[in-house]
Amino acid sequence: MEKAFLYKDVVKTFPGFKLGPLDLGLESGTVLGLIGPNGAGKTTSIQCLVGLLRADSGEMQVFGRPNDLNKPQWKQDIGYVGDVHVFYERWTGQQNLRFLSQFYPEWSDEKAAELAKRFQLPLDKRAKDLSTGNRVKLSLVSALAHSPRLLLLDEPTSGIDPVVRTEVLDVLFEILETGDRAIFYTTHILPEISRIADELAFIDDGRIWLRTPKEDLNERWRKITFRLATQNIAFESAVSHRRDGNDHQIISSDFDATLRQLQKFGAENIRDMRMSIEEIAVQILKGGKGVASA
C-alpha cells in the first residue's frame, strides 16, 4: 500500500538537541499518534516533513514524492495544523480562506463554509480578534477545505478548552469515516490520542522508542496482583513491581509472558486489570527505552 509519508534516516540537530535518525512511515487510512514529553522532537519531526525546517540529512516523501520545497506539488496532498496559527491578521476569517483557496485546485468553498458552521466559527471577525479556540478552528478549516489525503496535526488542541477539543476530535472522526485519509497527530494530551489513533509511536530525546498498534498495547499491558512468598524474583516484562509482604503488584508490558512465569513460580490469587492507554503511555514515557524494549 502507498505510504502517506515516509522518513528515511532523517536527522535534524539544534544546539543541545538531535532528532533521529528517524525512520517512520504511515499508510493511507491510518491514524498515527506521536506521543512524547515537551522537547522530545514531535514538532521538529512534523516541521521537517512540511518543510518548515530543513533536515540535516535523510529523505522524506509524501505519497511517494520527495518533499522538495522547490517542487511543491506534494503540498497539495497535505493539510497542516501546527501549534502556531498564522493568518493575515487584519483580514477576516473569510478573507483568509479566500486567499488560501487560490493555491489549492481541490479547495471547496462549500466544505469550508460547512466546517465553519460545524465549528460555529465567526468568519466575519478579523483574525486578530479571534480567541485561541477560534484560531485553532480557522486553522482546521484552512487545512481541511481542500480535502488533503494526509493531515498533519501538531498539538492542534493545546491551549484550548475541553469543549472545543471535543468538537475538533468529533470532526476528525467524521473525516476518518470518509476512508483513505492518513492522519499524523502529535500531542501530549493522552486521552485525545487514545481516542483517535490506530497506532502509537513514543518519542523521547529525538528518538522513537516504540511503535505499536493501539490494540496491541491494550492487549499486552496489564496491572497484575498476586500472592507469592518467594523473594527476589525478576519478573519478565515487568515495568514496575510493588511488594507488601507476600502481596505483589506488577505492571507488565507482556501479560502472557508474565502470567506463564507467575504460574511457574506457583503464584496464587492472580488477578489482572486492563490499563488505559493513558496509563500505559505514562509508564512508557517514564521508563523510556528500557520499557519500550521490555
Next chain:
Amino acid sequence: MWRLLKTEVSYDRLRIGLFLFFCTVAFLTIWLGVRWERNRVPMTMLMVLVLSLSAVYAGEKNRTTQKRDRLHVLFPVSLWQIGITHLLYPLSVLSIVYFLLFVSVLAARPFVNYSLTLPSLPHMLTLTGLVLIVNAVVLLYRDLRMTFIKKKQRFLIFVFWFIVYIGALLPFYVVTNFFGLFGENTPAQNFLTRLLESPTGFMAAGLLLSGLSLVIFVKRKSYADS
C-alpha cells in the same frame, strides 16, 4: 508568485495609501510651499528615498512579525517564487511612487512660476538601486539569522549588519551631494558624483545583493519563526 505579490500589496494597501499620502504632501510642500533657490528635484528624490525605505522596511518588519513566510512556505509554491516576491514587493511600491511623482509633477506645473522638471531615468534607476540594496540587506540579516543559530555566528552577523548599515548612511550623503542639494562640490563629492552619474553601480549592487538574498532565503534552515 503573482498571487502572493498581489496579496501582499493588497494586504498592505492601507499602509501604502498612507505612505503615498505622505509622499504627496512632501512633493507639494517642496514644489509649492518652500522658498528654495536650487533645483527642487534633489529634495524630491531624497524624500522619495527616505519614504520608500520607511515603507519597505515597515512592510518587511510586519511580514516577519506576523510570520507570513511560515504561512507561505506551507503553500504549494516554490521557495524561489516566495523569495522573488520579497524582491518584487519594494519594486512594486517604488513603481507606484514613481507614478505618483509623475502625476504630481504634471499636476503642480500650472501652479509654479519656475521650471518644474521630472526626475531623469538615471536618477530613478539610482534610487531603485539604493532601495534594492537596503531591502536586500534587511532580508539578508533576517535570513542569515535563521540559518546560523549559534550565538557566536549571530554575533558575527550582527557585526556585519551593523557595518553595512553604517555604510548605508553613505547613500544619503551621496544622494544629497549627487543632486547638488547642499554646498559646493569638494573633490570627494566630485568623485562620488562621477561614480553616480551612471546608475549602473547602484543597480548592479542592488541586483547582486538581491540575488544573494534570494539564494540565502531558499537555503534557509528554518521557516518556522518568521
